[in-house]
Amino acid sequence: xxxxxxxxxxxxxxxxxxxxxxxxxxxxxxxxxxxxxxxxxxxxxxxxxxxxxxxxxxxxxxxxxxxxxxxxxxxxxxxxxxxxxxxxxxxxxxxxxxxxxxxxxxxxxxxxxxxxxxxxxxxxxxxxxxxxxxxxxxxxxxxxxxxxxxxxxxxxxxxxxxxxxxxxxxxxxxxxxxxxxxxxxxxxxxxxxxxxx
Amino acid sequence: xxxxxxxxxxxxxxxxxxxxxxxxxxxxxxxxxxxxxxxxxxxxxxxxxxxxxxxxxxxxxxxxxxxxxxxxxxxxxxxxxxxxxxxxxxxxxxxxxxxxxxxxxxxxxxxxxxxxxxxxxxxxxxxxxxxxxxxxxxxxxxxxxxxxxxxxxxxx
Numbered sequence: 001x002x003x004x005x006x007x008x009x010x011x012x013x014x015x016x017x018x019x020x021x022x023x024x025x026x027x028x029x030x031x032x033x034x035x036x037x038x039x040x041x042x043x044x045x046x047x048x049x050x051x052x053x054x055x056x057x058x059x060x061x062x063x064x065x066x067x068x069x070x071x072x073x074x075x076x077x078x079x080x081x082x083x084x085x086x087x088x089x090x091x092x093x094x095x096x097x098x099x100x101x102x103x104x105x106x107x108x109x110x111x112x113x114x115x116x117x118x119x120x121x122x123x124x125x126x127x128x129x130x131x132x133x134x135x136x137x138x139x140x141x142x143x144x145x146x147x148x149x150x151x152x153x154x155x156x157x158x159x160x161x162x163x164x165x166x167x168x169x170x171x172x173x174x175x176x177x178x179x180x181x182x183x184x185x186x187x188x189x190x191x192x193x194x195x196x197x
Numbered sequence: 198x199x200x201x202x203x204x205x206x207x208x209x210x211x212x213x214x215x216x217x218x219x220x221x222x223x224x225x226x227x228x229x230x231x232x233x234x235x236x237x238x239x240x241x242x243x244x245x246x247x248x249x250x251x252x253x254x255x256x257x258x259x260x261x262x263x264x265x266x267x268x269x270x271x272x273x274x275x276x277x278x279x280x281x282x283x284x285x286x287x288x289x290x291x292x293x294x295x296x297x298x299x300x301x302x303x304x305x306x307x308x309x310x311x312x313x314x315x316x317x318x319x320x321x322x323x324x325x326x327x328x329x330x331x332x333x334x335x336x337x338x339x340x341x342x343x344x345x346x347x348x349x350x351x352x353x
Contacts, residue, residue, distance in 0.1 A: 016218035024225045031232035036260070037251040038316060038346040046336045068325075132326035136319050137246040139328070140347055144248040151250055187332070 039143055044186070062105040064094045064126045066142055070133035074142070084141050091149040095181065097121050112176045115161055120180045127186045146185055153181045233257060241266035241283050246321035247350035254344055259313050261301050261340075263294065265327060266320035280323045282331070291330045298338040318346040 066087070067075040074082040076090060097104035105124035111117050126146055130139050151166070154177050158166040166177060243266045254260055264283040268276040272288075282289050284297050302310050315335055319328060335343060 013215055013218065017214065017221055020218050020221035020225060024221055024228065027225060027228050027232070031228065031234055033232045036254040036257075036316065036344075036346055037349060038254060038344040039248055039250065040252050040342075040344050043332060043336050043341040043343055045341065046339065130325045130329070132324065132329070134325040135321070136323040136325060136328060137321035139325055140246040140248055140321070140345055143345070144250050144347075147250040 039140065039147060041143070041185075058123070058125055059106070061103055062121070062123045062125060064091065064124065065129065066126065066146075067129045068131065068134045068138055068142060070131040072135050072138035084138075084145060087142065087145040088149045088152070091126065091146055092153055094126075095121060095124060095149065095153060112179070114173045114176050115157075115180070118180055125184050125186050129187075143185070147183065150181050150183050154178075157181070237262070237264075237283070237286050239264065239269070239283070240272055240286075240288060241268055241281055241320070243318055243320045244322075245318065245346055245348045248345075248347040249350060251347060251349050252344075254314070254316060254346075256312075259305070259309055260316050260344075261298065261313065262316050262318050263331060264318045265323050265331070267322075280320070280327050282327070291327070291334055294331060294334040295338045298335065298340045302338075302340070312342070313340060314342045314344055315340045316344040316346050 065075075065077060069075065073080070074084065074087065076082040076087065082090075094104055097107060100107055100119075105121035107119040108122040109117060109119050110122075128139075128142060128146070154166040157177055157180065158164055158169055158173070162169060162173060166174065169177070241264055243264060265280055266283075267278050268281055268288070276288060282291065282294070284293065289297070298315065302313055305313060317328065317331060332343070335341070
């Protein structure tokens with residue numbers, strides 16, 4: 001009888017740690033922590049096969065052309081020797097056209113639900129053209145600066161109208177700001193400089 | 198003095214390690230939550246370009262990847278050093294992208310098909326010619342939402 005009343009021995013759990021270590025190491029090896037970040041873009045819809053690429057009639061003042069040549073040099077609005085750092089300011093000036101100048105895109109007045117009446121450059125287009133030998137990094141840099149220009153303009157407008165950043169606004173407000181500053185970045189077909197959006 | 202010595206000889210009580218598994222399990226769950234399974238094994242060398250205006254890629258199950266870069270050293274003999282496209286686990290040609298995207302899309306649920314994103318994961322030294330070809334192929338396949346993968350950097 002004395003044997004039964006004795007305390008039951010503990011199960012040895014010291015190998016539990018080893019097992020969980022093994023699992024841990026397995027997961028460390030097979031998974032990756034990278035959070036994918038990137039520039040979101042939207043491609044234009046494909047042309048129907050029988051469609052002849054035609055010159056879309058965009059007024060010259062509404063067009064902002066950035067060309068990148070095979071040596072990654074920029075040609076902005078026909079001027080050579082631009083530095084990538086100045087591109088954003090130039091693009092902002094073009095999109096905004098603050099003083100309503102005649103060589104910058106024409107402005108259109110529209111009534112918005114949340115913003116009230118606004119004059120904005122509805123028809124402006126930024127065209128990015130690259131060479132076959134352009135480096136990918138240079139292309140991404142240009143895209144990045146143009147997106148940055150739009151993001152800054154959106155934030156500035158959001159600050160002026162609502163006192164908040166663009167990301168913090170409600171959906172309708174964001175939508176209206178997006179209408180004022182749409183990301184009209186057109187990418188011409190590589191060899192065809194007709195520029196179909 | 199002798200009294201002390203007698204006590205030491207009895208030995209220290211064993212350090213309890215019973216909470217060690219719990220701690221490790223906590224670590225394990227942490228890593229399971231924050232990491233994702235590797236998509237593929239790379240066969241091309243990819244050093245992503247850097248940019249500042251990045252957006253996070255949401256909903257990974259709706260994202261398909263296209264890798265572009267020069268082949269890793271072990272594949273150089275066979276494929277050379279010029280930039281190549283990798284789809285899933287193998288090298289591919291530009292002409293295969295369209296079928297690949299169409300197949301991937303038809304494998305998705307119907308409501309997800311419109312929001313599929315294609316992420317172009319290219320090396321920063323790639324020439325734009327191959328990227329333009331990919332973009333044209335994606336346009337033809339009606340995969341219009343794209344994402345240029347890049348790493349973040351501070352502005353100039």
